[in-house]
Structure formats: structure tokens, C-alpha cells
Amino acid sequence: MNLNTLNPQQYEAVTSSDKSLLLLAGAGSGKTRVITLRIAYLIREHQVPPSHIVGLTFTNKAAAEMKERVQQITGTHLPGLFLGTFHSYALRKLRRYIHLLGFNRHFVVYDETDVRGLLRRICREDFPGKKVSPAQTASRISLCKNSMISIRKAFEQYPGEIFPRIYHEYTQTMKQMNALDFDDLLIRFNEILVRFPEVRQEIQAHLSHILVDEFQDTNDLQLFLLKKLFHPQSSICVVGDDDQSIYAWRGAQVRHILEFQRYFKDTRTIRLEQNYRSTSTILQAAHGIISKNRLRTPKKLWTAKGRGKGITVFPACDEEDEVQFVTGEINALINSDNISPDRIAVLYRSNNQSRHFEAALRKKRVPYRVLGGKELFDRAEVKDILTYLKVFLNPHDDNSLLRVINVPQRFIGKKTVEKLRHTASQQKKSVFQVICQLESLFEDDFSPAIISSLGRFQKLIEKYRKLFTASPPSSEVFSSFLNELGYYEYLTKMYGKKDNNAEVEKRYENILALRKLYEDFLKSQVSPRLSDFITSLAIDNLLDKKKEKKDPGQPAVTLLTIHSAKGLEFDIVFLVGFEEGLLPHKNALEKQSIAEERRLSYVAFTRAGKKLYLTYAKSRKRYGKNRKTEVSSFFSDIPDECMQSLQEENDEEPLSLTEAWKKLESRLSK
DNA sequence: GTGAGTAGTGTTTTT
DNA sequence: CACTACTCAC
Incomplete structure (x- = not known):
């Protein structure tokens, strides 16, 4: 193995055999490289069986890339090596052990939409008259779970509130439907490790090395899980950067990285402070913003690269102006400066900002891809078919069943659904069970036409279930x-127009894409299971991978949120919407989590290697109305000397006396 | 039971 | 503005 190109700290990080290792890795410090080399090193030099190594990452995409690289370095295929998210690791173990908790091993995983749908139902039915937002309740429940607040604790913590009762009802219903949400994957796995020591030992016996990437983004539940997986003979290595912690809203605790040595004894800490990605200008600007934060581990990133180009700031009059500038600039970069589109990214705070850029890029015929937004998955038609698959897997999943019971229309409308649900809850049965007994038991309640409709529906389900x-x-x-x-x-019928079936075709294409995915899945598996297909869609985001395969050769500009940009790098980054209310987000200002907004900006800046653009609009549409906006309050934390205009003057002619003075002054005042 | 039309509601970030 | 939830005429 060639470790010659590593700097001394990186070399230490790769080869150290400490049982407890904390790598404080700044942005662009070669963190991924170190982690992959370390895994390869364990396998090659220490003969650790790949199946005894578990690498936990934040996204499956990152995991897939890492696995690819480890396999490249070791030159072997490593099917036994686990690299994935906490969630997918838990999922894998749960398939094997969840029967201990009284679930069926073919449980379904509820995604966000499913969860919200169920909560909407619960709020409406069990707590009528109360105005509670299902989405808000969903995030509250999630936050409880990730902070390990049980239902009982929730009752104590929010006495008299309706929330704990919904939380309770939700949990009950999920169990009844043999369903788990994302958080449950961790909770239930955790529960098994705690309640069944023999299982815990069994897992630990095959686990000698734990590696955790993006450790700054772990929450209490995940840390607890790590402690339960760790045992005296094993080693743990975590990598993170407190400045890049951007998931506090999901319960992530920066504290974890600051207090790591308290959780795992005799910790060795290694700092990776050389940045290999960005120009000093970009680092300086990023530092200007992050250094205003209290409570961070002191560190000084440095780079061997030169100053490079200054930051270009573009104040647009409105969002359309902003889009025109950015896409025009991108066009010029690609066509005049010969820059490959895949070296360019547009970063934004919230997903809805992507729409305008997509439209403009499409119009200018610039190849682009949108990362993150679940597009295909979220489309109603795909969701319909997917829901059918879920019903085939588990007809007693009422939520899914009711979603498709009248798609396409089969004359089973609201009234009928109500009656079905009523009898189901009365008899403590699933809706599907009720439908199965329908003819014998309830013929008085339903008209013959509806009974035959229901019968046909039941037969359809059973046929394709088989x-x-x-x-x-x-x-x-x-x-x-x-x-x-x-x-x-x-x-x-739904979308067709007299002389235009384009919409229908487009939607059907999406269905065919799903079919293709399914067929690929059948081919790729030795013994394909429907449940695996569905959960891999929900958890592993198979759709993303698919999308990338779809246009392999075509390099494209990347559009993505700052959150999903973490871990990625580009030569040229456009950070758009650098506005007060958007980049320190309005909601964050209220919740006084400005520190996280600074970190978010820091992450955005440090994605750029060569050139950073900041744009903002002086007026932006909100709720359909134009509203005046201002540049982000973070803007003034960027040293003037990082800006394009000043630097250009520097390059062209010697500094005038006043400018030199101004520069000196700004340096002294820091 | 269906579908068109309208009134009300809400917008961060993701596994 | 965009999306949903609800009403009312068929």
C-alpha cells in the first residue's frame, strides 16, 4: 500500500492502532481518503476480516463511494465489509432479530409521507377539534425519539398537552401495522441490544472495528448505540469537524465530538488541519464567518494553495435576475473558459430555490442534475404503484391500503371507506381482514355494487400478492x-387532454422507470424479496443511484442544498440566496440557532476549490408577493481582501495609498 | 360517488 | 404561489 503521499498526521490517522481514536478533520483535509485508507490498511496490514469492520456514514451515497475506494485500494471485492448509514446497519440487524420484539421480520419502513399521512389520520380522528399540524407533530416525535425521550417521559415533560397522547397513539398504530419509521430502526435496534445481552454479544463477537464518519452529526440515540456496540476488544475511530455540524435540528449534538474522550477511554486525538481543496481566499472568507462562533475546538486550517481568485458578489434585484446572472455565468464558464460542467455547483439553503435554476438551465441547454430532492419518488403516480407493492407485502397496512383502495376509481368512496374503517376498529381488525369477510358478515351495510367492487379489489390484491x-x-x-x-x-383519464397526451406519457415513463428499477433488482439479487426492494427504495435511496446511471457520460452542473453538499467538493461554487432570512434562516433566528447557520455557511464556502460566487436578491417573492430582502448579516464577516473587486485592482496596478491604508486598517481591526 | 371549484394553509435542512 | 381540504352540483 502506498502511504507516501500522506502528510504526517494523515499517516498517523491511517496506521494508528489506538483503541479509541478521534480525528478532528477540517474541511477538505482528506478525511475520506484517510478513512478509506485506514479501512484498507486494517484489512491488508492487520488481516482484519472485512466482515468485522463496520463503517458508519451519514449518507448511503458516501458509503457507496467509500466502499468503491476501499475495494480499489485493496484490489479485492469485499462483500463482507459493511459500509452504510446507522439506519441501514440497524435495518440489517432488525431483519434478523426483530421477532424478539414481537414484530414480523417483513416489517415495512414508513417514509416521511407515510408517517405524515398516518399522523394526519390520528390527529383528525382521535383528537377531533384540536388543531395540530401533522408535519409539526412528526418532527416533534422524531426529535423525542432521537433524544431518547420515551412516551412516558413525554407525558411528564408535556403534562396536559395533547402531544404525548398522539405520540402514544402513533406508536401503537405503527406496531399494529408492523411498520417502523426511520427513527424506529435505531430505537428498536437499540432496544434489542439492551434487552437481549446474548444478541448483543453475538453481534459484538463479529465486530472488532467501528468507524464513524461525520461524527459531529450523531445524536444521543446514535451515540448510545455506539456505546452498546463497542466492547473492550474492539476499537473505535470517529472522524468529524465540529464546525461542520449542521444537523442539530435532528438532534445532533456537537457536544459528542467535544466530549468524545469521556465516552471512550484513552482517546488519541489527531488533527488534520491542512486543507487540500481551497484557495486561501476561500478559507479566509469561511474562517471569517465561522470564527464568530463560541464553543468550537480551536483549529487553524491552512492551505499550500495560493490566493487564487477573489469572491464575486452579485446583488440581484430579484430572484429572476439572480438566476439570469448565475446561469449566464455558468454558460460562459463552460463555453468560453472550457470548464467541465461537473466541476460547477449551485448551492442553496432550501430545496424550493432550485426550481428557477432548473428552468433557466434547461432553457440554456446546460446539462444539470438536481441532487437530493426525491423527485421520482415523490411523484404521485410512482407513489401509487409503490403503495400497491407495499400492500402486496402487507395487506394489513391500513394506511397503504386506503391510499390505493380507490385508485383507479372503483366506486369505493369516502362513505364506504368510513364504514370499513369503523368496522375494522370495532373488531380490532385490519381493513383488509374486514374486506375479506365482507360478503358473509356485512352484506346489509353495503350495496351489492360496492360489495362486488370490494370483492374484485380483494382478489386483485391476493392475486398479485402471491x-x-x-x-x-x-x-x-x-x-x-x-x-x-x-x-x-x-x-x-386524469391527465389526458384532447390533442395532447404528453403529460400522460411523462407520468407513465416514471412508472416504467420504477418497473426498470424493479427488474434490475430482480436480476441483481440471488433470492429477491419484495420487502427488500421496498426498503432499499426507502432507505438506500436506490433512486438516486439509478438517476446517476441514467446519464453516465454526460457531465452536468450540480444543483443541491447546502446540507446535501456536505462531503462534496467543486471547483466553482455559486452560493445563491445569501440573504438575511434565508441564510441565517428566519426560523433559525427565532430559535437562536445562528451558530448553526454560520456553520452552514462555512460548509457552503468550503465546498469551493477555486472560485466562489455569492449572490442575493434585493427583492424576493414570498407567499406570492414581492418582499424586500437584504444581504446576509454574515456578509460583513468576510474580509474585504477576499472580494473580487479589490483583488483585481491589486493585480492590475500597485495599491493606491488610501487602499493600502484601508487594507491595513481592516487587518488591524481583526 | 365523482370532480370541479373554492377556501384555507403554510414554506429549512434528511436518514 | 402551491398545495391541500373541503363544499356542492351533478
């Missing part, structure tokens, strides 16, 4: 299901 869960399923299953469902006809 076909989809057969092992292996036929590759034709998907198509014949679509046909029998009449989904194309349904789309035509």
Missing part, C-alpha cells in the same frame, strides 16, 4: 399488474 412474493417472482409480474390495474387508462 405473484410478487413468489420466489422468484416472474419478470413479467410488474407489467401484467400495470395492465390489469389499468393504470395507463387511469392516467389518461
